[in-house]
Amino acid sequence: MRRPTVLFILAALLLGQVVSLARAAEVFGSYEFQRTWERTDLPVAQGVVARTWMWGPNPITPRLAEAYAEAQDGGRYVQYFDKTRMELNEREPYDSPWRVTNGLLAKELVTGKRQLGDQLFRDYGPAQINVAGDQDDPNAPTYATFTALLTAPALPVGQTITATLDRQGHVGNDPSLARYGVTAAILVSETGHTVASPFWAFMQSSGIIAEYGAFKEGPLFPNPFYATGFPITEAYWTTVRVGGVPKQVLVQVFERRVLTYTPDNPPGWQVEAGNVGQHYYRWRYELAPDVGSRANPIPLGQSALVYGNWEIRVVDVIPNATDLVLRENRFNTPPKPGYQFFIATVEATYHGQGSARFDGTYRLRAVGPANVSYSTFEDDCGVIPNEISDTEVFTGGTIRGNVCWQVRSSDAAALLMYDRESPSDRYVPTYFRLAR
Structure with a gap:
């Protein structure tokens, strides 16, 4: 998980300084994609604030067209970043926060059901890709690990989270984890799961953002669930390798993102967004390409x-x-x-x-x-x-x-x-x- 190394430039906030672009504009697939990225990640890229990337340092693909039944001409423009995929919703007004959304990528990876329309899904099987940490870690939970936990009962609000999870999906309990003081903060009725307290605090947080060419203080997200979607699992402690070093990490899967909490990380980096964009792109285009794509054409007779x-x-x-x-x-x-x-x-x-x-x-x-x-x-x-x-x-x-x-x-x-x-x-x- 990449972090900026330059020092904070707090004067930019105080003076309302005009910000420069982090990279050439042409790498972004649209103005809307660039504007959305700049709001939360330009301050990170320029070292003005220390916190997780919400998108990533830069796009990892050019603008792509992906099939979607209800979209104009049967497809919509998307672009992939480390953390997620941006989608251009051209029916939304230019000033709407929903003109650019990030898809339900984590949900698709866990269920294996790829969404090709509002009511059109195709089953490709849950992704056998590690949700966090080093991708060659043989013991880390994968997205498929969480498939059986989608219907697990919600933890009572206020209860301390000490549940553990291994790669095979075995849920255990380690009372010593109570030392971190993580609790079930809020029950989300839409999915029947609670949100862990560090994640809920992050989802409601404010900080330095970039808007209209200047740094300012503001909420990171238009609403708490804008970036993550609703939780689809409870939060579990697990051990994953990060840069080859085993770490105890709290992991929770939301519809759009995976959030992790690593207590021994520096402040600002204790809560991080997983590399769901990287993982989904690999699953969709390399491991389980779309049926009907050039890599996976419709068989003769079908x-x-x-x-x-x-x-x-x-x-x-x-x-x-x-x-x-x-x-x-x-x-x-x-x-x-x-x-x-x-x-x-x-x-x-x-x-x-x-x-x-x-x-x-x-x-x-x-x-x-x-x-x-x-x-x-x-x-x-x-x-x-x-x-x-x-x-x-x-x-x-x-x-x-x-x-x-x-x-x-x-x-x-x-x-x-x-x-x-x-x-x-x-x-x-x-x-x-x-x-x-």
């Missing part, structure tokens, strides 16, 4: 809902359809040297309101290991058998037919089909495997 409320399925493929296409029409020309014709039989069912045309000969494209996109108009095959039609269909109607691309022969064995209907870069295309 269907997926794509832009425009169309459910599509690749029924069959003919990887080398060159002879078939040339026989279909005597005016068809052979593919270029090193290329071949590739046919996919596609089925599309409309689930939207009214009627629509699928336009499969335009929107369906392909890509292979060469990382070059193939379209049916720039890489066409000529006249093909049973070409998918552009017939108007109504709710529940299905069309079926072939699409064909002229592809590199070296790409054919690992070719993927993807849907690229919307020109917006916020729309996340769905990928389909074209290998049996």
